[in-house]
Each structure stands twice: as structure tokens, then as C-alpha cells.
Amino acid sequence: MGSGGKRGSAIFLAYLNGYGPEWADALGLRMAEIFSRPFRRLDVELDLGPSYDARRQQHEATLLLAGLLRHLPDAHSRIVGITSEDLFIPVLTFVFGLSQLGGPGALVSTHRLQNEFYGLPRDDRLFFERTVKGAIHELGHAFGLVHCPDYRCVMHAATYVEDVDLKDAGFCAECETLLERAQVGDEQAGADGRRQPQS
Ligand SMILES: [Zn+2]
Ligand SMILES: [Zn+2]
DSSP states (O other), X not given: OOOOSOOSOOEEEEXXXXXXXXXXXXXXXXXXXXXXXXXXXXXXOOOOTTTEETTTTEEEHHHHHHHHHTTOSSTTOEEEEEEOSOEEOTTSSOBSEEEEETSSEEEEEOTTTSGGGGXXXXXXXXXXXXXXXXXHHHHHHHTTOOXXXXXXXXXXXXXXXXXXXXXXXXXXXXXXXXXXXXXXXXXXXXXXXXXXXXX
């Protein structure tokens, strides 16, 4: 590898099934600032049939994430899927995203991050900021971080989009320390670890 400042293996931002928002490259750049890793864009086609629940008109996040993981480019990388589909897990009405705690994969839905979903005027800047926060949050879980009690921290659990808006697009000091440790450990050990789903 080169001698650049970005350490560790690349993290892939995978846009699912033709989703190509205009901020796709900007998201990678923001993520690279936070995680000190190179981010590479992927376009991934998943079979959306198995995860679709016709009654709920939503996709089961766990199944979609499992499908995404089959596209992990190499065993030591991580992948963050970005979809405009609405996601759920059986115990919740919806989720903004899902990831495996300490695992290689994370999934973010932008479906409920747009003002239009709530009948409010379109706001592209707000939409992008919410997506940045969602992607950092889910990838934080993939690095082993759990929910943080500090409502300003990006690892705080968001039930409503208002919770997302209250957060910073970054980690509190404590989570930042944990992330640093995880990223160093990751370099040494690869992306192994516990694999519990987190939303
Ligand atoms: Zn925190
Ligand atoms: Zn979470």
C-alpha cells in the first residue's frame, strides 16, 4: 500500500439497485474525514424480492443486509449499503438503518430522512446531513460501538428524525476514543468480532 495518511483497508459505500443521489461522492468524502479511511463507491444490485414484505410495503433490513454482505469485496473490508427503500425489523415499525455490531456490514435507509416523507418542504442540505449521521452511526456499530446516552453524539439512538437532527455528525469524546481503539484493532485483526444486529 502507499504511504498516504489513510490507514487501514478501504470501506465501501454501496449504492443499492441504481440509487445514485447527487451527493454520493460527497458522502464518501465526509465519511473519510470521520473514519480516517479511504471510502470507495460501489454500485450493487440486490435481489429485493426476498426482503420485501408486501403487507408492510417495506424491506426487512436483516435480509437486505445479509444480501449486501455477499458483495463484500474482500474479507478485511467493510461495506455500508445506502438505499432509498423503507426498512423494518420485525419488532419495530421501521429502522433508519441496521448493522452488525463489530461486523463488516451496515445498511442505511434514506427513505425517512427526506423532509418530503413528513409532508415538509424539500431541504437538500438537511437530507444530506441526516444521511451522513445515519451512515456514521451504522458504521460506528460495525466498529463495535453501542448506543451512547449523550443525545448530541452520533451514536445516540434515534427513534424519530428529530433525534437525528439533534445529533452532531460526529462522536462524543468517549465514543471517539472507542472508535480509535477499534480502528487500530481492526488494522491488526481484520474485521472479525461479534455479529449482533443493531439498528
Ligand atoms: Zn458517544
Ligand atoms: Zn443504532
